[in-house]
Amino acid sequence: MLFFTQCFGAVLDLIHLRFQHYKAKRVFSAAGQLVCVVNPTHSLKYAPTRCAAAQTSVEQGVPPPCHHHEAVHDPQLVPCTCPLYSCPWEGHLEVVVSHLRQTHCINILQGAEIVFLATDMHLPAPTDWIIMHSCLGHQFLLVLRKQEKYEGHPQFFATMMLIGTPTQADNFTYRLELNRNQRRLKWEATPRSVLECVDSVISDGDCLVLNTSLAQLFSDNGSLAIGIAITTSKVHNAEAEM
Amino acid sequence: MLFFTQCFGAVLDLIHLRFQHYKAKRVFSAAGQLVCVVNPTHSLKYAPTRCAAAQTSVEQGVPPPCHHHEAVHDPQLVPCTCPLYSCPWEGHLEVVVSHLRQTHCINILQGAEIVFLATDMHLPAPTDWIIMHSCLGHQFLLVLRKQEKYEGHPQFFATMMLIGTPTQADNFTYRLELNRNQRRLKWEATPRSVLECVDSVISDGDCLVLNTSLAQLFSDNGSLAIGIAITTSKVHNAEAEM
Numbered sequence: 001m002l003f004f005t006q007c008f009g010a011v012l013d014l015i016h017l018r019f020q021h022y023k024a025k026r027v028f029s030a031a032g033q034l035v036c037v038v039n040p041t042h043s044l045k046y047a048p049t050r051c052a053a054a055q056t057s058v059e060q061g062v063p064p065p066c067h068h069h070e071a072v073h074d075p076q077l078v079p080c081t082c083p084l085y086s087c088p089w090e091g092h093l094e095v096v097v098s099h100l101r102q103t104h105c106i107n108i109l110q111g112a113e114i115v116f117l118a119t120d121m122h123l124p125a126p127t128d129w130i131i132m133h134s135c136l137g138h139q140f141l142l143v144l145r146k147q148e149k150y151e152g153h154p155q156f157f158a159t160m161m162l163i164g165t166p167t168q169a170d171n172f173t174y175r176l177e178l179n180r181n182q183r184r185l186k187w188e189a190t191p192r193s194v195l196e197c198v199d200s201v202i203s204d205g206d207c208l209v210l211n212t213s214l215a216q217l218f219s220d221n222g223s224l225a226i227g228i229a230i231t232t233s234k235v236h237n238a239e240a241e242m
Numbered sequence: 243m244l245f246f247t248q249c250f251g252a253v254l255d256l257i258h259l260r261f262q263h264y265k266a267k268r269v270f271s272a273a274g275q276l277v278c279v280v281n282p283t284h285s286l287k288y289a290p291t292r293c294a295a296a297q298t299s300v301e302q303g304v305p306p307p308c309h310h311h312e313a314v315h316d317p318q319l320v321p322c323t324c325p326l327y328s329c330p331w332e333g334h335l336e337v338v339v340s341h342l343r344q345t346h347c348i349n350i351l352q353g354a355e356i357v358f359l360a361t362d363m364h365l366p367a368p369t370d371w372i373i374m375h376s377c378l379g380h381q382f383l384l385v386l387r388k389q390e391k392y393e394g395h396p397q398f399f400a401t402m403m404l405i406g407t408p409t410q411a412d413n414f415t416y417r418l419e420l421n422r423n424q425r426r427l428k429w430e431a432t433p434r435s436v437l438e439c440v441d442s443v444i445s446d447g448d449c450l451v452l453n454t455s456l457a458q459l460f461s462d463n464g465s466l467a468i469g470i471a472i473t474t475s476k477v478h479n480a481e482a483e484m
Contacts, residue, residue, distance in 0.1 A: 205455030213447030
């Protein structure tokens with residue numbers, strides 16, 4: 001009996017997911033665009049590191065334990081850049097992606113343009129929605145955060161960070177786009193490097209910022225679809241020419 | 243001596259204006275785009291009606307006194323739609339534009355695409371920057387408002403209203419664009435009718451909303467350049483086809 005109940009639950013979940021995919025596709029109306037459903041995670045930055053992060057509803061693996069490194073004092077080592085956990089890991093920039101994938105279970109998606117569908121926008125702050133995006137030979141970290149900068153007034157902050165150096169980041173432009181109900185909001189900027197902390201980008205407000213009321217206008221049934229596109233930066237060249 | 247001092251002041255003002263025009267043009271890099279410098283006005287909604295509104299630095303005329311109408315109870319009469327003052331005027335929709343121009347000294351600009359350059363963004367809330375925009379055979383009211391929705395945290399709200407009926411407003415799409423320092427923010431929506439109150443549009447947050455930090459990122463020397471474009475709405479048709 002329990003088995004049948006669970007099966008029925010799984011089927012319902014799949015139908016719900018399918019419906020969300022369909023809705024997000026309809027909103028962006030771009031055939032071939034990958035829609036990724038991203039579930040929220042309560043930010044546990046100062047809690048012990050464990051895997052509860054940014055899983056899609058489909059994949060849920062058991063993570064390996066966090067790798068603790070001895071203090072080596074190698075200047076090429078970078079700390080863990082996961083925005084969710086205070087993790088003692090450090091390693092070379094080249095292995096940050098595999099650390100985020102394996103230890104923090106952050107999914108990675110391929111494609112020049114994807115739709116990030118954040119579910120359960122009503123959950124209380126602080127909450128994060130996180131995914132990695134592989135594009136143009138690099139990996140990017142997309143962070144959507146619900147946070148109360150002013151007590152009692154949660155806001156949504158969305159930004160994209162390059163898993164690379166600031167010099168590499170300067171070569172790209174990312175675009176976040178919300179589109180619903182005859183309203184459209186676009187944010188374009190140069191991604192920051194993950195070597196700069198995502199917390200400071202958000203506290204500086206140098207990202208897409210949404211009040212709760214705007215977030216509700218763009219949400220559909222508690223889910224917010226964000227169209228994401230990354231291009232190699234032409235702004236620099238255009239500005240240099242002017 | 244006083245005359246020479248005043249002349250010198252006027253020349254300095256003109257040089258400053260010229261420089262602001264040049265900067266705004268450079269930001270938007272669109273040859274032929276009209277740049278309009280808009281000075282702020284403290285919102286005096288519940289103070290007596292007088293002319294202090296939305297004057298450009300160049301033109302400053304002495305306004306005629308407010309026209310008081312007897313209560314006629316004509317259902318076709320609409321109240322004064324000036325966002326700045328609580329004005330007892332009422333009249334037909336066709337004469338709202340001339341009322342706003344003559345009584346509230348709100349300037350009107352022609353052109354499909356204009357740049358609205360709001361000065362003195364640092365002034366304390368509540369402050370409004372207002373202009374009328376004549377385009378595609380209709381007149382629109384552009385309102386930028388600095389307001390403390392949450393005490394101690396001023397935000398900027400920008401919206402465009404059609405001086406016409408809600409049905410007429412549905413035929414248009416307006417776009418507000420900020421572009422500076424390798425960042426770009428675009429808001430596109432259907433304008434509301436001035437028959438709906440601008441205060442309620444702003445309190446609903448159904449407009450372009452900027453935190454102080456984002457407004458500073460897009461400002462140049464205390465002035466914020468907003469690119470404005472109005473088009474006949476194709477969103478409806480596109481959505482209907484989908």
